[in-house]
Amino acid sequence: MTVRGILDTKGHQVVSVALDAKLFAAVKILSQKRIGAVLVMNGSKIEGILSERDIVRVLGEKGASALDEPVKNVMTAKVITCRERDAVSSIMETMTSGKFRHIPVVENDRVVGLISIGDVVKWRVAQFEREQEALHDYIKTA
Numbered sequence: 001m002t003v004r005g006i007l008d009t010k011g012h013q014v015v016s017v018a019l020d021a022k023l024f025a026a027v028k029i030l031s032q033k034r035i036g037a038v039l040v041m042n043g044s045k046i047e048g049i050l051s052e053r054d055i056v057r058v059l060g061e062k063g064a065s066a067l068d069e070p071v072k073n074v075m076t077a078k079v080i081t082c083r084e085r086d087a088v089s090s091i092m093e094t095m096t097s098g099k100f101r102h103i104p105v106v107e108n109d110r111v112v113g114l115i116s117i118g119d120v121v122k123w124r125v126a127q128f129e130r131e132q133e134a135l136h137d138y139i140k141t142a
Contacts, residue, residue, distance in 0.1 A: 003091060003105055004084035006123055007113040014104070014114050016041040017050065023058070023074055024067040026050055036116060037102040040075045046104060046111060048075030081106040084113075092120045 016039040017026050026038055030052065040048040050071050058066040058074045066074065081104045082091050095103060095117050105113040 001088050001123065001127070002084060003082055003086050003088060003113075003115060006088065006115050006119050007084065007105060009123075010113075010115070010119055012113045014039060014111050016111075017071055018042070019047055019072040020070045022067070023050075023055065023069050023071055026071050027055060027067065030055075037114070039079075039104055039111065039114065040071050041111075044110060046079050046081070046106070047072065048077045049079050049102060049104070050075045051100070051102060076100075079104060082115075083107060088120060088123055091115070092117075092124070095120065 015029060015033055015035060017029065019040055019042055021040075029038060030036065037049055037051040039046055040050055048071075054074050054076055058069070062069075080094065080098060080100070082094070084105055084107055091103060095101065101117040103115055104111050105115060
């Protein structure tokens with residue numbers, strides 16, 4: 001299966017913030033939407049990604065005063081992306097080896113979605129269940 005299959009199931013909604021948004025505002029968005037990361041955008045261009053890990057790191061370093069910082073000072077600037085046609089197994093390997101949990105999906109220089117490791121795991125579990133059911137059906141008819 002490809003990344004497109006995950007997006008077709010979960011949707012293409014992407015939550016983002018501007019470079020100069022305050023960290024507090026981004027934290028509020030993460031909390032309200034119950035998500036683990038937001039893209040940091042400048043128009044339609046990805047400038048970075050802000051994850052819960054970034055927030056915990058800066059709070060550990062600077063304390064609560066970090067909440068007044070712009071997200072551009074806290075975000076991860078090096079963002080790995082994928083395409084809709086990429087294999088889910090490949091994305092899982094990329095996320096695992098890179099030790100990150102969110103990856104934007106980009107087509108023709110446009111962000112079309114964001115998938116998490118949770119989305120990938122959900123897909124893998126569903127795949128195993130389908131295989132188990134197929135094997136069970138095969139054994140019944142043999």
